[in-house]
Amino acid sequence: MHIDILTLFPEMFKGVFETSILNKAKEKEKFSYQLVNFRDYTENKHNRVDDYPYGGGAGMVLSPQPIFDAVEAIKKEKQTKPRIILMCPQGETYNQKKAEELAKEEHLLFICGHYEGYDERIREHLATDEISIGDYVLTGGELGAMVVVDSVVRLLPDVLGNKESAPMDSFSTGLLEHPHYTRPADFRGMKVPEVLMSGDHAKIEAWRKTESLRRTYERRKDLLEAIDLDEEDRNILANIKNQQES
Incomplete structure (x- = not known):
């Protein structure tokens, strides 16, 4: 370019x-x-x-x-x-x-x-x-x-070090990005969610999807109106709403 x-x-x-x-x-x-x-x-x-x-x-x-x-x-x-x-x-x-x-x-x-x-x-x-x-x-x-x-x-091929970085950015999926954590696991009593250290990739991905939906719902509801959510996403979002309303 x-x-x-x-x-x-x-x-x-x-x-x-x-x-x-x-x-x-x-x-x-x-x-x-x-x-x-x-x-x-x-x-x-x-x-x-x-x-x-x-x-x-x-x-x-x-x-x-x-x-x-x-x-x-x-x-x-x-x-x-x-x-x-x-x-x-x-x-x-x-x-x-x-x-x-x-x-x-x-x-x-x-x-x-x-x-x-x-x-x-x-x-x-x-x-x-x-x-x-x-x-x-x-x-x-x-x-x-x-x-x-x-x-x-930053979207051009091979510009970013990790090929997965750009597709996972906020807004690239239509949602805000999930939270991130790094070492140490316990910083002044503030701990990293256990699921991220479990090594269970399926559970980690499920957690990330849930937190991405939660963050978008809490901060940018307008984004949810502009994308097509699948049935799994709609169920997750319904649970998030119920948790916040209860």
């Missing part, structure tokens, strides 16, 4: 992209990236990328010219048709399903906005996707793009 990021502040990405899993993935050549300052594509003598909005109003609006030209230059250089992702508050709310969808692409291109917003022609004629990472407003799209890139790259 190759990722291009159009931004006015490319220096913001260095710390994130050159540490931890993203850096390891880059070193293993699982993905490559390019940071493009679209100010370099301006045609006016002051290198302005924004202007006052037609009709008046507060703030400045990003002009279409430098962003269109930057995208066209990248497409010409790479000879590809990238998935062009506009980071903006009006976009669809990002989730794990979207991450899994984007992880199948060969070329992603992110546009990070600033100021009051984008000229609408960027949204209508350039972007293939509009993504928001939540119902709040940031000073720019850079932080959102970092979140999306991190969640996508």
